Amino acid sequence: MSMAVSLHDVAVRRRGKSILGPITTDMAGTGFTIILGPNGSGKTTFLKVLHGVERISDGALEWSIPETEARQAQAYVFQSPIMLRRSVAANLAYPLQLEKLGKPAIAKRVSEWAQRIGLSDALDRPATRLSGGEKQKLAIGRALIRQPKVLFLDEPCANLDGRATREIEALLLDANQRGTRIIMSTHNLGQAKRLATDVLFLLNGRIHERGDADVFFAKPSGEESAAFLKGDIVE
Amino acid sequence: MSMAVSLHDVAVRRRGKSILGPITTDMAGTGFTIILGPNGSGKTTFLKVLHGVERISDGALEWSIPETEARQAQAYVFQSPIMLRRSVAANLAYPLQLEKLGKPAIAKRVSEWAQRIGLSDALDRPATRLSGGEKQKLAIGRALIRQPKVLFLDEPCANLDGRATREIEALLLDANQRGTRIIMSTHNLGQAKRLATDVLFLLNGRIHERGDADVFFAKPSGEESAAFLKGDIVE
Amino acid sequence: MNDIWSGIEAAFWLVITLDADLVDITLRSLQVSLTALIIASAIALPFGTWLAIRRFRFRRAVIATLNALMGLPPVVVGLIVYLLLSRSGPFGVLGLLFTPTAMIIAQVIIITPLIASITHQAMRELWAEYHDLLISLNTSKSQRIATLIWDGRRTLLTAALAGFGRAIGEVGAIMIVGGNIDNATRVLTTAIALETGKGDFALALGLGFVLIALALLVNFAIHALSRTEREGRW
Amino acid sequence: MNDIWSGIEAAFWLVITLDADLVDITLRSLQVSLTALIIASAIALPFGTWLAIRRFRFRRAVIATLNALMGLPPVVVGLIVYLLLSRSGPFGVLGLLFTPTAMIIAQVIIITPLIASITHQAMRELWAEYHDLLISLNTSKSQRIATLIWDGRRTLLTAALAGFGRAIGEVGAIMIVGGNIDNATRVLTTAIALETGKGDFALALGLGFVLIALALLVNFAIHALSRTEREGRW
Amino acid sequence: GTGQALRLGQAGDVDAILVHSKSAEEAFIADGYGPYRREIMYNDFVFIGPQDDPAGVSKSGNAIDVLTRIFSASSRFVSRGDESGTHQKELALWADADLDPNEFGRWYNAVGAGMGASLNTASGLNAYIMSDRASWLNFGNKGALSLLYSGDPVLFNQYAYLPVSSTRHAHVNVDASEALEAWMTSAAAQKLIDGYTINGETLFIFNAKPD
Numbered sequence A, B: 001m002s003m004a005v006s007l008h009d010v011a012v013r014r015r016g017k018s019i020l021g022p023i024t025t026d027m028a029g030t031g032f033t034i035i036l037g038p039n040g041s042g043k044t045t046f047l048k049v050l051h052g053v054e055r056i057s058d059g060a061l062e063w064s065i066p067e068t069e070a071r072q073a074q075a076y077v078f079q080s081p082i083m084l085r086r087s088v089a090a091n092l093a094y095p096l097q098l099e100k101l102g103k104p105a106i107a108k109r110v111s112e113w114a115q116r117i118g119l120s121d122a123l124d125r126p127a128t129r130l131s132g133g134e135k136q137k138l139a140i141g142r143a144l145i146r147q148p149k150v151l152f153l154d155e156p157c158a159n160l161d162g163r164a165t166r167e168i169e170a171l172l173l174d175a176n177q178r179g180t181r182i183i184m185s186t187h188n189l190g191q192a193k194r195l196a197t198d199v200l201f202l203l204n205g206r207i208h209e210r211g212d213a214d215v216f217f218a219k220p221s222g223e224e225s226a227a228f229l230k231g232d233i234v235e
Numbered sequence C, D: 001m002n003d004i005w006s007g008i009e010a011a012f013w014l015v016i017t018l019d020a021d022l023v024d025i026t027l028r029s030l031q032v033s034l035t036a037l038i039i040a041s042a043i044a045l046p047f048g049t050w051l052a053i054r055r056f057r058f059r060r061a062v063i064a065t066l067n068a069l070m071g072l073p074p075v076v077v078g079l080i081v082y083l084l085l086s087r088s089g090p091f092g093v094l095g096l097l098f099t100p101t102a103m104i105i106a107q108v109i110i111i112t113p114l115i116a117s118i119t120h121q122a123m124r125e126l127w128a129e130y131h132d133l134l135i136s137l138n139t140s141k142s143q144r145i146a147t148l149i150w151d152g153r154r155t156l157l158t159a160a161l162a163g164f165g166r167a168i169g170e171v172g173a174i175m176i177v178g179g180n181i182d183n184a185t186r187v188l189t190t191a192i193a194l195e196t197g198k199g200d201f202a203l204a205l206g207l208g209f210v211l212i213a214l215a216l217l218v219n220f221a222i223h224a225l226s227r228t229e230r231e232g233r234w
Numbered sequence E: 001g002t003g004q005a006l007r008l009g010q011a012g013d014v015d016a017i018l019v020h021s022k023s024a025e026e027a028f029i030a031d032g033y034g035p036y037r038r039e040i041m042y043n044d045f046v047f048i049g050p051q052d053d054p055a056g057v058s059k060s061g062n063a064i065d066v067l068t069r070i071f072s073a074s075s076r077f078v079s080r081g082d083e084s085g086t087h088q089k090e091l092a093l094w095a096d097a098d099l100d101p102n103e104f105g106r107w108y109n110a111v112g113a114g115m116g117a118s119l120n121t122a123s124g125l126n127a128y129i130m131s132d133r134a135s136w137l138n139f140g141n142k143g144a145l146s147l148l149y150s151g152d153p154v155l156f157n158q159y160a161y162l163p164v165s166s167t168r169h170a171h172v173n174v175d176a177s178e179a180l181e182a183w184m185t186s187a188a189a190q191k192l193i194d195g196y197t198i199n200g201e202t203l204f205i206f207n208a209k210p211d
């Protein structure tokens, strides 16, 4: 079962200032969408709107399946990781506890995922005391542990070293291959090229360009996206 | 006047676990030192120890000038930016207010630096509502506004887009040329190569290798540093 | 000043000799206040937390009212409870007037708004931190409340202790609904009021110091217990 | 129940006719409690904040004691203040007994620990957030305290309102040090206690409802004022 | 109560006191806190109880009889229990009846409170209580209670005026205290006191001897 979402004239305004939209678009399929755009262009806001944690001021957003089901099947990795004030293990277990899984099943999944994200040694440590990169890994593990149908990631590798980045990328590609729809923002163009099946380029809160990854990276149609890819000034 | 710091058997332990050290080293001169190392290797802890915000469990740290003077002449950009619950302008003004500068002087410096970090349009916005990248830029501006003699930065460009990264790099190089000693951690090897005069490679809380940037990047002496530079597994 | 000294002396002798009456009223004080605290916390902690996570039309008005209710004059609470429980009142048949139960009811009414207000304030910060995550994980209202209370339990200590403090030191309401009946509803505070009325300030102060010592004891015990949890902030 | 209705009726008539006595004691209540609140806040806000930012040997003990002091029984506070201010006491020459000043002193003692405790709890979170930055900027102790109080002013509202609530509803202490003297130290709560003693429940309740209305008014006013600051969390 | 008033006088926090407990007053003077006591007026104590009067108090011949009937019926009784003038009077009466409240069962409630609060308790418990007439007549929460017995001369309750000694407390405002005493013993005061009625009942009888 694939989930699709369609946005119609969605806009977000805060304090009278428009920070996103109006955006009209569809996201379907099982691809790996990368959101690109300069700082403050609205990537985080766009991801949060899709996920339903950011209130929209205008327009409508609709999932192809009933809303409660849609929400249950999603997970999100926030730009600055949110740690529960508990141990690493308890953070990983939390989403499973919400689903009322049995204790042994939870323990098994937790140790499995701690392994995958490389935090097996840290299970008893308070999550709030982890290093920046460790927090990001934990947040990614906690999002993947429920095996979501749709996964949103907001610059998940910003604080990761080379090895961790590659390991996380492998995890994400693996999940994607198993059918998880991934929508992710990043400033790391190399990463974007490695992962994306399609790209969405945001500028000033609007979708400026959208297309298949190959095409976008080879020959961006807009001037601004081309400049952005070159790391140039984008106004 | 140049400031030097010497560490003698400095160690940091938390909950019985050693997370840094023992480290014995000197940092002098006016160079641009880049701290490298995998996630959890102790980069943040090391920077905080140097700056004096992390309590050391063992050993001694000494500045070449009296401590109060040394502390007054430093600034720090934290890995996850700490925003005062005030407007962007008030955040920039805060360090200057502490020094009891006159209002007009403050206003001038604030608008100047807002310009440099590209947040002129955001001066009245609450700092806590900025986007991830905007927060990082603000934190960097707030650190530079007092024109410190020593500047610590902990992955300051992790959430910045290409253009902002280059602009910040230019600001940092400029400050360094004017005599500010910079000690910065990053996971972006490209950035490290662009900026470093010397490199310090941390592993498991210890200094594993240290040397001039040219030499380090061209021919790292340790196996682990070589592997790290290739993005390989480092244990 | 002499009186204060003789008060301390009186407290000393009361405690040293383990005066039977004193033990009796002290235990009753503890029983009434701790029961009231438990009931009030069971109401106020979830309610205060709920207020922190819920946005609704009259939220600000509810919060302002709650804050105002912290100023409920104990005498008025006592009166209303008296009227409700009195023979001619709606709950008269229960025969609760002038029993410890009546005193507990009055204290619950007095301390619940206080605990709920402090809880609400403490939980707002934690909710701001957890908001996105808990919404993202599609938690139910009650799961959110439970998570916040659990992870914020250390900060909620102040709320509970403020409630306990207010309960253990309160006299106006329990005097009216309890009646300060010897061997039945006399507690430390009503005994203090009685001795004050008699002009026996030394004994009154002595009982007062016992009460303060009791409050200190309870607080230190709770702090010591919460310390056995591992150190540091989560 | 009838009594409660006649209480509401009494409150209605008292307010409608702007009864001169009522206006007088209401204003005195406000004056005493607000003055006590201002003085107590001036002590407790910096002190509670200081406790949040300072690590020292007996920190936990001080905090536990402060929390325990929230349970200071008003009657005991009243007694001690009485003994200190009494003619034969150390401050007798000041002639403060049975004046509003004496009542303010007693209330300050009662509400300062409450405000300080809540402040401490609220400021701990903010300090955890600001800690590294303020240390890094090499701020002085007083600059840290000032910054925390200013940036946390919205959360400190609850602390101040809890203190106000406790002060405005308090009767045990001010009865002893103020003496409930007509036209001099009679306030709403002591008047309520007086009417209760007379068994005039309607009037007592009426005054009680006026008091509650007053507390509501003050709270709504403060909330409205703090709302004029721009919306949202900082 | 009387005890607290005496304490205020001892400390010199008031210039004069008006109380009703002869033995305590005499001790106050013997200890030098006041130069003399002057009787001003008296009222009387009355027995209050449930309208249906289960102990049959209204049929009593004298105060002792009232207490004996309450004791025999073990009817609920509320005692001030605060060593006030009223409480001491009540204890003296029990002693006269050869009964010891310390041995009474749960029907005897020593509430340790002022007259008003005790009356509220009695009203809530529907119990017997001894009160001074003024408090009873002023009392608003009568509930099912009514006045059942009064009139025995042993129930008379003398109020006395005691100025606070100015040799002990130099700051005492003697002029004001004397002026008040003069007024309280004057014909004008007599008229006011004797003329003060509630529901047509006289509460106090002026008995100050003129200078």
Ligand SMILES: Nc1ncnc2c1ncn2[C@@H]1O[C@H](COP(=O)(O)OP(=O)(O)OP(=O)(O)O)[C@@H](O)[C@H]1O
Pocket: A014, A015, A019, A037, A038, A039, A040, A041, A042, A043, A044, A045, A046, A079, B125, B129, B130, B131, B132, B133, B134, B159
């Ligand atoms: N609540 C708010 N009030 C006012 N402005 C807001 C609010 N939330 C976001 N903004 C502004 O909206 C713009 C878009 O923010 P958003 O976080 O979506 O950017 P982004 O693309 O994720 O940037 P970055 O790459 O820096 O993370 C920013 O300029 C931000 O300052």
Ligand SMILES: Nc1ncnc2c1ncn2[C@@H]1O[C@H](COP(=O)(O)OP(=O)(O)OP(=O)(O)O)[C@@H](O)[C@H]1O
Pocket: A125, A129, A130, A131, A132, A133, A134, A159, B014, B015, B019, B037, B038, B039, B040, B041, B042, B043, B044, B045, B046, B079
């Ligand atoms: N207070 C603490 N208690 C326990 N462990 C801690 C504490 N602070 C840090 N650590 C641990 O010490 C190690 C070093 O942390 P540090 O933050 O210095 O790493 P880092 O090199 O900055 O990593 P990153 O690149 O992920 O930011 C980590 O494994 C971290 O979990």
Ligand SMILES: [Mg+2]
Pocket: A043, A044, A045, A079, A154, B131, B132, B133
């Ligand atoms: Mg973002």
Ligand SMILES: [Mg+2]
Pocket: A131, A132, A133, B043, B044, B045, B079, B154
């Ligand atoms: Mg780090």
